[in-house]
Amino acid sequence: MSEYVAPLRDMQFVLRELAGLDAVGGLPGYEEVNEELASAILEEAGKFASGVLSPLNVVGDREGARWNDSAVQTAAGWREAYRQFAEGGWNALSCRTEFGGQGLPRVVSALVEEMWNGANVAFALCPMLTRGAIEALELCGTDEQKNLYLPRLISxxxxxxxxxxxxxxxxxxxxxxxxxxxxxxxxxxxxxxxxxxxxxxxxxxxxxxxxxxxxxxxxxxxxxxxxxxxxxxxxxxxxxxxxxxxxxxxxxxxxxxxxxxxxxxxxxxxxxxxxxxxxxxxxxxGLEYMFIMMNAARYSVGIEGVGLCERAYQRARDYAHDRKQGVELGGASRDKVAIVRHPDVRRMLLQMKSRTEALRAVACVVAAAMDVAAAHPDEAIRHENQSFVDLMIPVVKGWSTESSVLVTSLGVQVHGGMGFIEEAGAAQHWRDSRITPIYEGTTGIQAIDLMARKIARDGGAAAQRVLRDMGAIQEQLLLAADPELAAVAARLSAGIVALRRCVAYVVEHYRSDAKSVAAGAVPLLELFGIVAGGWQLARAALAARKGLLQGSGDPGFLRAKLLTARFYADHVLAQAPGLAETVVNGAAAVLAYTDDQF
Amino acid sequence: MSEYVAPLRDMQFVLRELAGLDAVGGLPGYEEVNEELASAILEEAGKFASGVLSPLNVVGDREGARWNDSAVQTAAGWREAYRQFAEGGWNALSCRTEFGGQGLPRVVSALVEEMWNGANVAFALCPMLTRGAIEALELCGTDEQKNLYLPRLISxxxxxxxxxxxxxxxxxxxxxxxxxxxxxxxxxxxxxxxxxxxxxxxxxxxxxxxxxxxxxxxxxxxxxxxxxxxxxxxxxxxxxxxxxxxxxxxxxxxxxxxxxxxxxxxxxxxxxxxxxxxxxxxxxxGLEYMFIMMNAARYSVGIEGVGLCERAYQRARDYAHDRKQGVELGGASRDKVAIVRHPDVRRMLLQMKSRTEALRAVACVVAAAMDVAAAHPDEAIRHENQSFVDLMIPVVKGWSTESSVLVTSLGVQVHGGMGFIEEAGAAQHWRDSRITPIYEGTTGIQAIDLMARKIARDGGAAAQRVLRDMGAIQEQLLLAADPELAAVAARLSAGIVALRRCVAYVVEHYRSDAKSVAAGAVPLLELFGIVAGGWQLARAALAARKGLLQGSGDPGFLRAKLLTARFYADHVLAQAPGLAETVVNGAAAVLAYTDDQF
The missing domain is CATH 2.40.110.20 (Butyryl-CoA Dehydrogenase, subunit A; domain 2)
Structure with missing residues (x-):
């Protein structure tokens, strides 16, 4: 069975072209951060993910953790893997250096975290929860508590x-x-x-x-x-x-x-x-502190979703290349072809791939904003970035995790009958994914947070700023005068209109009619995620076109980026207007139903 | 843990108002079939489903079937249940009377089959496969084969x-x-x-x-x-x-x-x-015969989807009534309320309920057409009904099963954290559902069948007939001059336009560019299902309104039917135009991607 392989090329592309690693590297405290350092870390992490964590994923699934008289035994190999993980310093990547952390920016550690989750989400949960405890104690522990716990949790x-x-x-x-x-x-x-x-x-x-x-x-x-x-x-x-x-x-x-x-x-x-x-x-x-930790944890659960999508995609792609079945549609030859040749299999793989890349790009852009919000010398810039982060956390959490259920399900489907057999491995990713839209706040909770605290509370100001940024990208697409980018621009434009309409609806009605607005909260979250993903893939397409024109970078990879944006526009962004209809008009029956009519 | 309860009221409504049981009862061979007989059968089947099959569902899931040296042992209680099932004559409901069957129309046996699947889909598979063997032998067995096998398979x-x-x-x-x-x-x-x-x-x-x-x-x-x-x-x-x-x-x-x-x-x-x-x-x-059986089996797998949806809905609804969490949104009271009061939980339950009712209605209308196609004295009517059945079988199979994955997933979500715990039971339905879009032809296979053999081959004639019938219902909605029905009419109209556009696209391009059309085949199947469901729920709403005006039937049930159609229109049918965009424009990137770019 093939192991997880870190998608280094896409991660490096996202860091460089979309998340602005250079800008993060210019922040106080991150002076040593640059592309070279980030690549070195990602490569090492990728080796650990593939070599140590990935082979234990199926072991953990089969053996599970075992309880006996208040003690719990983890699956074979997990203790040793954890020991190596801690010894390698991986636990402390983005923790403060004061207590032994490595002080790396979130934009880098988020990608490393994606690898742990891609390789073995059940394992990755342990350091994720530890990080939550570290953050709570850093935030409001006494000096005594900090001195006792932080060095040991960070190590x-x-x-x-x-x-x-x-x-x-x-x-x-x-x-x-x-x-x-x-x-x-x-x-x-x-x-x-x-x-x-x-x-x-x-x-x-x-x-x-x-x-x-x-x-x-x-x-x-x-x-x-x-x-x-x-x-x-x-x-x-x-x-x-x-x-x-x-x-x-x-x-x-x-x-x-x-x-x-x-x-x-x-x-x-x-x-x-x-x-x-x-x-x-x-x-x-306590609840206030817990919510600060929880925001970080929600973001991390969003990253779980990205990792699961990537893993499911890799497995489905490999299967589609290996499995021969049927002949080329419309072709003359009767030779059996790999199923990756069948249009519907390609469609499924591109749903998986384009969503995964969109999720990763959005999550990384948010991580970079966390770094700027924490470290930029200008308070106004810190504030603006923090309000972007606050707005986007429920989107990253809710949309990445819901997408992971969809993408891992497509992974099962690509495998056909084998997908239903546990030994094939596709089913585990689907089962593992199902908790992510539930814990650390269900999608419904994320959607209420987005609607009430992140959009209605500031009168839509933070959302409007994002919409303006999206609009600027749409204009750049049109200015490029490229038919592929123009097609993307048309869908992105419709998506922006749909999202703007919904933001205005929420701002106008939330105070007077919270219930009606709440009935559309999850479709709104989905819409926000879909349009945000389209925005980032459009930025990726612009960067790819630039690279192709300049002759820099791998042309196959860059052309694929253009096509991925196009696919996503026609297959995912195309849903945006319909979702806006649901958000704005969908409450009537939800509220008119009496309880006993269910 | 609550057991499955057959949704008798909705089944009777569908038989009477949508599937035309009266007309089926007028066919040669079905003279004794009427509402009273159908109700009696459904009630008895419902008791067997609740009392015998449903309690064994979780037993089968936990124990599984066990293999030992070429023998297989089913889970505790299953042998006895099967004995009772056969003794009760349930195996032979729609089989020909010649070899011991009960000769009931498919429209009745389909609903009984839904019950078996709602109560215990793993059990229901056994008689489903037996029926396939019966049909093959009825179709082309020798007299000797028929005499040996049919009485024993039917009993x-x-x-x-x-x-x-x-x-x-x-x-x-x-x-x-x-x-x-x-x-x-x-x-x-x-x-x-x-x-x-x-x-x-x-x-x-x-x-x-x-x-x-x-x-x-x-x-x-x-x-x-x-x-x-x-x-x-x-x-x-x-x-x-x-x-x-x-x-x-x-x-x-x-x-x-x-x-x-x-x-x-x-x-x-x-x-x-x-x-x-x-x-x-x-x-x-052999393949030709197998495909005749397979069509019946595909329809039956569609029914599995309906049964799974109903079961997941019932469990989620019960949980939502029992579980108290949070206070009423926008209310003054701080009392905890059942989560069915929360708008997003209602939205999820209505997604589940409206889809389930739409699936059931579509499947039953197709079953009634099977009966007419088999027994009507007029050959033209037989032929027209058969072409409707042929067109709809991939839709029933593909759309019901894909919906069952979605609906059972919502069932998990309604349970929150408990949904991820196996003891709660919601997860089993979701796991069980995942095979249904795969076996008896994956959704991709169904979609190719729909596109190539059912739409392109007859130049869209059968699809156009359905579109005309849909259009007639949309007109009736408008003529009712009721604001609820007018809202449904608007969405149905957009859905019909979307589907008509796609049918024309398939007819025009399939022969010259099969690959491009195939890249949109699954979105087309989803669109077809969604619009067909909207059509049938619109018919249900018209019948409900008539009942309310005439003062016949339970007003609470009938008002719920109106609201269900409205919900479905705003939350499901609203996706139709976006899907049409994907069908018509979505092929570019799918085909331009080279194999090594995946």
Whole structure:
């Protein structure tokens, strides 16, 4: 079975032509970042992804993680792979150098993250969750907490988790009931049950650092009475030496549809004396902190979607080249041909490929904006980039993950009957993908966030800025006077009109009629993603044309970029006007249905 | 866990208002068929589906079928259920009475079949394949073959299989290599390996009747040298008494993504002396016969899609009523509400419900046309109905099954995190659904059939007739002068325009540029399905409005029908113009990509 291969050429193209690596390299703190360095990192990461993580993907799927009396054993080879991962410094790529991180910009680490997810999404979840814990502690930990936890989390010696969900509190975290009782010595005793805790228990490291949402005794009800606590699996000295087991135990792990390699734990806190924990930041501001972490985690789940798409595409493409079936349509020869010759197989592969490249480009452009928002000396520029990032995170999360379900499904379809047989591997990607539109906020939650907080709240200002940037690209396409680019321009133009119409609709109606607007929120998110992808592929096509005219770069690759933009325009962007109709007119029946008519 | 409940009210509505049960009841041979009889059958079938088949669905998924030394054991309870199924006469519902069938019209048996599939699709596959064998033998078996096999297959005492696929011959059956050597006594010895044989081996019955494609020694190459043979697992006297094991053995079964309860066998024919078989029909016409059976099987797989959609909808609806999370959007109360109150959950449920009802209506209208095509005294009417059936079978198969993947995926999504946990049951429907767009001809194969044989070959005549019927319904919607129906009319009108444009495009370009047309074949099939569904839901809305005006029927149900048509128009039909753009303009990049650019 073929292993994942990092799509280095496309990644380098995106970094150079679309995400503005040069500009990121000019930011304070990133002076050493340039194309050469980025390429060296991507190449090394690609080797690790192909050589170590990818072969373990199917092992994790088949063996799964195993629970036995509160301990969890990961699949064969996973401990050793994790050890190599941490030793290689991969855990700490974009973490601050102060505590041992490598301080690389997000635009580079995002592509490396895509590789981990392309090779083995169940494995990649572990460092992803650890990064969330690192961010929470960096943001609002005490110096003591930082000194104890950050070096160990950043090195990968320990891992981190996010403990939000309880049986009655899923998308609605206001219903959290776990409680934390102060002990008078600065510590708390935490009691309660948390579910769906990714890597909540495992055998990869000596300790696990749980970040837990819970209520203090006098906390107000609802979201404003939730605090954040750090609760390690093993208590320790300030130098990290173990000082006994904390009162938190894994009572079971879930039997899941996919990502079998990653243990999803039910954790019982405080079944005995109470799990010892310490407040992180201020009391009752836990949800606020968690949302800061969550934004980063949502972006990362979007990257999971990109990685899954790439992996599914590679497998389907290889199969389509290998599998012979049927003769060339309309040809004279009766020789069997590889199925990649059949128009419908090509169509499926191009749906997969064009979406994958669009997702990657959008995600990378957003990552570059994160870097600018964090490091640019000009406050206005930082602010503008941050508002772009805030706007786009629900789009990256929601659209990449929904696309991954679609793309991995096409991967199954390209395989025909073999796609349904687990040994072929295509089915695992599809099963693995299905969690991504659910965790870290379902697509519905992302869409409400996009509509309410990211579009309606600022009166559509951030969205209008993006629409203007899109319009400028559409003009450049027309100015090129190239028939391929003109065809793309026409679809992009219709897409921009559709999106602008919906943004105006949301701004105008959200305050007076939130329910109607909410009924179209997911179609709006899909529309936003599709048009954003078309925008970035149009930029890619312009860059490719320039390269072809200048004779720089591989002409086959650059011509493919032009055709990919064209395909995406006719097969994906073409849906934009219909989606706008649904957003603007689709609420009537949704709201008129009575509950008992379902 | 809740069990499947047959949607009797909608089924009765479809029979009465859309499929014209009265007209079918007026056909020769169906004189006793009326609403009362149909309702009685549907009610009894519904009880069997809920009480016997539905509880075994999860058992089949968890235990799977087990292979041991050429024998296959089905999951606990399955043998007893099959015994009851056969004893209840369910196997023979639409079979001819001559050999023990009940001779019911297809429009009734199709709905019963939907129930089996809604309750337990892996179980339903067994009688579905048996029916295929029955049809082949009815069509072209000798009297001896008919007398031996038909009574036993129709009663369910034995089951049947279709043996087409070989490792190198999947979608392309011209590559079949299995060979059959005449023995001079009217029998043949069959040698070869067949794969993906559904219920190719099991413990439900004493014998299994394999219908096998193979080549005789002097057969021409390609599709014109394939013959059909009947090869029983056990040889027998003419009165069915066993006379020893035939040389066909199950060498393994597949480890599949879904439908675990149904064994998918690799069968080795003739590892020793050769499997004894008998020619069915004339030599070298096997593929032709198989395609007649296959059309019936394709329709049945479409019905699998409908059943899966209904089951997924029921589960998601129940969960949405039970699960409390969050407060009412825009409401003043802080009380938690059932998630069915959230607009996006309603949107998802209505996507599921409206598609399910559209699929069911289209499938039933096609089934009624099968009955008319088979039994109407007027040859012109028979012919017209048959051409409608031929046109619609790839649509029913392709669109119902692709929709089932989408609808079951929404079922997972409605469950949030629980959707990813196998115990919740939503994931099984999604996994089970994934085979349906693949077997009995992939969606790509259906789309080529639709485009080439069903639209291009008759110059679009059959499609134009359907378009005219659709146009008449659109006019009726406008004449009703009802704002809800007018909104539906506008979308249906756009859908008809889109479909007409594509039909004209196919007719005009197929002969000169098959490849370009083929690149848009699947989007065309999707468009055809979507518009056909809109047409039938529009008819349902007209009937519902009439019922409301006349005060007949349950007003809540009828109002829901009106709203369902409206929802579907704004959320599904709205995609039609975009799909037409893809069909007509989408080929450029698909064909310009070189193989090595993938």
């Amino acid at each position: 990968g010696e320990w891992t981190g988790t996010m403990n939000l969900t309880e049986p009655q509190a899923g998308s609605d975290l206001s219903a959290v009931r776990a409680r934390a009782v102060p002990q008078g010595d600065g510590s708390y005793r935490v009691h309660g049950q948390k579910i769906f805790i990714t890597y909540g228990e495992h055998d990869l490291t000596a300790n696990i650092v749980h970040l837990v949402l819970a209520r203090t005794p006098d906390a107000p009800e609802g979201v404003k009475g939730i605090s954040l606590f750090v609760v390690p699996k093993f208590l320790s000295d300030s130098d990290g030496k173990a000082r006994g087991r904390n009162d938190v135990r894994c009572v079971s792990i879930e039997h899941k549809l996919g990502i079998h390699g990653s243990p999803t734990a039910v954790l019982a806190f405080g079944d005995n004396e109470g799990a010892k924990g310490w407040l992180v930041g201020e009391e009752n501001r | 369910g005492e034995w089951t049947g299989t279709m043996n087409l696929t070989e490792p190198q011959a999947g979608s392309d059956l011209s590559a079949v290599r299995a060979r059959a050597v005449p023995q001079g006594d009217g029998s043949y010895r069959v040698h070869g390996q067949k794969i993906f044989i559904t219920y190719g081996e099991h413990d439900l019955t004493a014998n299994i009747v394999h219908l096998v494609l193979a080549r005789t020694p002097d057969a021409p190459e390609g599709v014109k040298g394939i013959s059909l043979f009947v090869v029983p697992k056990f040889l027998s006297d003419s009165d069915g008494k066993a006379r020893g094991r035939n040389d066909v053995r199950c060498v393994s079964i597949e480890h599949k993504l879904g439908i675990h309860g149904s064994p998918t066998a690799v069968l080795a024919f003739g590892d020793n002396e050769g499997a004894k078989g008998w020619l069915v029909g004339e030599e070298n016409r």
